[in-house]
Amino acid sequence: MRSVLFNHRTRFIALGLALCAQVAIAAPAARLGIEIPRLGVAEYHPPYVAAWIEGDGHRVAANLAVWYQLDHKGGEGEKWLKDLRQWWRRSGRGLEMPVDGLSGATRRPGQHTLVFSAEDNALSDLSPGDYQLVVEAAREVGGREVLRIDFQWPPQQAATLSARGERELGDITFELIP
Amino acid sequence: MTLLRNRLLLVLSLLAGFAPGLAQAHKFWLLPSSTVLSGEGDWVTVDAARSNDPFIFNHNRMGLDGLQIRAPDGRTVAPENLQEMEIRSVFDVQINQPGSWKIAVVDDGLFARYERNGESHRWRGTAAAFKSEVPADADKLRVSERISRAEVFVTSGAPSREALEPTGRGLELVPQTHFNDLYAGETARFTLLLDGKPASGVDVEIIPGGGRYRDALNSMKLRSGDKGLIEITWPRAGMYYLEASVSDQQTSSEAASQRRLTYVATLEVLPL
Incomplete structure (x- = not known):
């Protein structure tokens, strides 16, 4: 018993040290804000949304999120993933859905924030360079919209980049935390 | 009986628009409901027709005797709900395997014109049926x-390539750019093959669908280059009709002196 307790304690200490180390190094992080606009339409279905990071030649450097109808009967929600046309082409069609840490249910209109800490593979695997954040939305009985934001990684200074959608997306913000 | 049957075939082939010698043969084409799918086990329904205007049903159905559906694993799959109707044929395919599928209607046979007892005849059928159905002593047999x-x-x-392998017979198209990876404003590259070998110098015509809603055909004419290469920059999203045809003397049947080869693909180009 004693040794088990001891082990636990040492593990906690080790974890604490690791956290301190990361804070000290101040690895870069990012906060992605996605606004889903409230639309005055008779038949409204929350949009499918994908967010990802592209490098040179539209190579997908990281997938950040895919929101779609997860619980639809018999996996029918996946039938419409192809309507996120660019995401489907660049990444989705090669994935086995759902993907842990990526797939999520569709979200209602409003502001949604995703935080990517330094430990997230999405960011920690990014080699230094120029990238584009891409956010795509496609809505049943609605339209589709794609927004892109250029950024450099890792960020040299704190910055909040933004783009504004016109139909299926509202404000997209990408806050870079060096 | 043979005569009757030949007459019937003549009438049928005329009806089906197969009759050669007509100055303008009708185009033939397939029109799928979707070309890019996600999820599992979704269905595609395909129309098949003959007409002068791509994707407009205004002439005749396409016969589906030569329908071949190849699944991504290379297996042949049977269609569902096949129906040959008046001005179009239709069938469904359940896309129950991930990867790329090839759906083809192949017409591979002999066409004969001859005279007997002063009457002219046209015959169409397989090379195997030719000997027994076309009289050996026919006059002016062509x-x-x-x-x-x-x-x-x-x-x-994810796109795959296995089912898209050419058969090595006639005119065929093989992808450099995958057939289901076509986007407006981008350039696609394909290779045209004749009997499995690159075919250069072959005229290719590409016509965007929706011709009814514009004044110009907007057809793109190009010629296959070195090594059979075809390069197409898609002006906009939509369904496109691609046709190539050649004639030569490389017949596989001793009875035939000429060979006519035609290849048609319907390609869907998506918006970026």
Whole structure:
């Protein structure tokens, strides 16, 4: 018993040290804000949304999120993933859905924030360079919209980049935390 | 009986628009409901027709005797709900395997014109049936071989290449750019093959669908280059009709002196 307790304690200490180390190094992080606009339409279905990071030649450097109808009967929600046309082409069609840490249910209109800490593979695997954040939305009985934001990684200074959608997306913000 | 049957075939082939010698043969084409799918087990329905205007049903159905559906694993799959109707044929395919599917209607046989007892006859059938059905002593016998293919491609999930392998017979198209990876404003590259070998110098015509709603045909004419290369920059999203045809003397049947080869693909170009 004693040794088990001891082990636990040492593990906690080790974890604490690791956290301190990361804070000290101040690895870069990012906060992605996605606004889903409230639309005055008779038949409204929350949009499918994908967010990802592209490098040179539209190579997908990281997938950040895919929101779609997860619980639809018999996996029918996946039938419409192809309507996120660019995401489907660049990444989705090669994935086995759902993907842990990526797939999520569709979200209602409003502001949604995703935080990517330094430990997230999405960011920690990014080699230094120029990238584009891409956010795509496609809505049943609605339209589709794609927004892109250029950024450099890792960020040299704190910055909040933004783009504004016109139909299926509202404000997209990408806050870079060096 | 043979005569009757030949007459019937003549009438049928005229009805089906198969009659050669007509100055303008009708185009033949397949029109799939979707070409890019996600999820599992979704269905695609495919129309098949003959007309002068791509994707407009205004002339005749396409016969589906030569329908071949190849699944991503290379297996042949049977269609569902096949129906040959008046001005179009239709069938469904359940896309129950991830990867790329090839759906083709292949017409591979002989066409004969001859006279007997002062009457002219036309006959169409397989090379095997030719000997027994066309009288050996027919006058003015002229036989040609015809191989035509109409193809569409459907991909569920990640594109694959196995089912798109050419058969090595007649005119065929193989992808450098995958057939289900075509986007407006981008340039696609394909290779045209004749009997499995690159075919250069072959005229290719590409016509965007929706011709009814514009004044110009907007057809793109190009010629296959070195090594059979075709390069197409898609002006906009939509369904496109691609046709190539050649004639030669490389017949596979001794009875035929001429060979007519036609290849048609319906390609869907998506918006970026």
